Every structure is written in structure tokens, then in C-alpha cells.
Amino acid sequence: MTKQGENYEELDQYDYSDGEYLEKIADKYTEPIGLFLLNFSILEQGLNIAVADFISDRAHEMGFVVIKN
DSSP: OOOTTTTOOOOOOOOOOOHHHHHHHHHHHHHHHHHHHHHHHHHHHHHHHHHHHHHOSSOSHHHHHHHHO
């Protein structure tokens, strides 16, 4: 069993409003955040269609109304 601090990696989470810092770390996080958002969107669409199919096999309209509200 490892000690709690052994696998610690300093995170780039600071409350800097200065643009230089954000520009410095932007390249590091842009791709992973973008991929996460795209994959989340794909998951959301799949879940929406699954709910709509569950509510009515013939049309998605009622299912989308339920999801929206």
C-alpha cells in the first residue's frame, strides 16, 4: 500500500486572471477537454435517443418532450 503523498502531482489549478498563465497551460488542456466534451455530447445524444425509444417506438417526439421538460 502506498502512502497518500507518493503519487501526488501538482495540479495547474490556480485562480490567476492573468492571461500569460492561461496561455501557457492552454495547449496542455485544450485537447483533453475538447475530447471530453465531444464524448459527453455523443453519450448525451445516445441517452436521449434511448429514452425516446423507450417512451415510444414509433416516434421520438413524445420522448424528446419528456427529456426537455
